[in-house]
Amino acid sequence: MTSAAAVLAVSQADDATADAVTGELNRRRIPVVRLDPGDSPGELSVAARLDEDGMRGSAWTRSRVVDLQRVRSVYWCRPHLYTAPTGLAEQDARWCVNEARYGLGGILPSPPSAHYVNHPWRPR
Known part of the structure; x- marks a missing residue:
């Protein structure tokens, strides 16, 4: 687990700017954890x-693992949309995507005391 205060970089894996x-x-040598909400479920928990x-x-x-209370800054740059597990019926997949959007979409932008570069709720 990242013990020092880390930067959370929320972006696609192939984003050149990120x-x-x-x-x-x-x-x-600033600890950074990069993740993409579109990798959930499977690659991101x-x-x-x-x-x-x-x-x-x-x-x-x-x-990587990051303690959300130890996030000092969040860099949010064009992450993928949330996805559903493969093989689900359309209605079930929509439900999973909505749950992820509200669950992850509420948690990832909310580490206490973090400073944001492009807060995800601004463009909405």
């Missing part, structure tokens, strides 16, 4: 809860 940003963060102290939880990919 590549440059994460490359510079790595060069500066998130678990969070609200309690009297606010939101607590983690997000993890195959190679």
